[in-house]
Amino acid sequence: MGFATKRNAGSRKIEGIEIREILPSEVDLAAALLGRAMRDTPLHIASLGNDSAFREQALEGVFRAFLSLESATKGLVLGAFRNGILVGACGMMGPGRCQLTLPEKIAMLPKMLWNCGLRGTGKLNSLFRNWSKHDPVHSHWHLGPVGVERELRGRGIGSQLLREFSRIVDDEHASSWLETDQETNVSFYQEHGFEVVAKDTVNGVPNWFMKRSSGA
Numbered sequence: 521m522g523f524a525t526k527r528n529a530g531s532r533k534i535e536g537i538e539i540r541e542i543l544p545s546e547v548d549l550a551a552a553l554l555g556r557a558m559r560d561t562p563l564h565i566a567s568l569g570n571d572s573a574f575r576e577q578a579l580e581g582v583f584r585a586f587l588s589l590e591s592a593t594k595g596l597v598l599g600a601f602r603n604g605i606l607v608g609a610c611g612m613m614g615p616g617r618c619q620l621t622l623p624e625k626i627a628m629l630p631k632m633l634w635n636c637g638l639r640g641t642g643k644l645n646s647l648f649r650n651w652s653k654h655d656p657v658h659s660h661w662h663l664g665p666v667g668v669e670r671e672l673r674g675r676g677i678g679s680q681l682l683r684e685f686s687r688i689v690d691d692e693h694a695s696s697w698l699e700t701d702q703e704t705n706v707s708f709y710q711e712h713g714f715e716v717v718a719k720d721t722v723n724g725v726p727n728w729f730m731k732r733s734s735g736a
């Protein structure tokens with residue numbers, strides 16, 4: 521994939537990253553990576569507490585269940601590979617498939633309780649309820665989760681994942697949607713055509729809701 525944009529023009533850009541859909545056998549690896557990558561976001565600290573090791577383990581378990589659905593039936597999961605090693609990942613759910621069905625919610629509940637405990641499950645469920653309330657009625661691809669290994673951030677890997685995401689949705693002339701809990705991420709997503717359309721407070725943490733029109 522040859523890309524040359526302002527964002528990636530810096531000397532810290534890492535070359536030779538392969539972006540491809542992950543295999544079903546790579547779901548566990550992607551879940552572990554996203555658990556590590558996302559354990560310190562403000563929303564996850566507010567929802568799962570101050571113990572970073574607990575948050576990482578809890579999120580790995582939740583993402584394992586979630587990415588299995590995303591990769592099997594609801595959409596797809598992209599991986600960024602450096603020398604064959606997974607260093608970044610993002611999930612994307614297809615139009616009409618981003619909300620969990622009742623059977624999916626029922627299947628997910630014991631996994632959430634097992635991994636996050638009662639308090640964490642309650643907090644994550646209130647987060648999902650809030651996000652669902654904002655979910656657009658129009659057809660859209662839903663981006664998330666997104667994460668890059670901590671020591672490799674700011675070197676263009678997230679942007680490569682976003683460019684592949686954009687290529688896929690633009691091929692379908694589809695719009696897309698995401699939620700984020702950090703202002704630094706807002707500018708990252710704006711660089712890839714997303715714009716803020718709503719803001720809300722979830723579990724005491726500000727959240728930005730962003731839409732991307734086809735071809736933006």
Ligand SMILES: CC(C)(COP(=O)(O)OP(=O)(O)OC[C@H]1O[C@@H](n2cnc3c(N)ncnc32)[C@H](O)[C@@H]1OP(=O)(O)O)[C@@H](O)C(=O)NCCC(=O)NCCS
Binds near residue numbers: 679
């Ligand atoms: C957000 C994230 C996926 C971006 O991936 P990345 O590989 O760092 O992104 P790029 O190198 O292509 O772009 C970097 C841009 O991302 C933004 N960014 C957000 N968090 C960052 C971080 N911790 N380190 C570096 N850049 C970060 C900055 O705006 C930066 O812009 P700049 O290049 O002008 O400084 C990655 O930083 C990450 O995993 N963050 C933690 C988990 C998270 O917040 N996920 C998103 C949830 S919505």
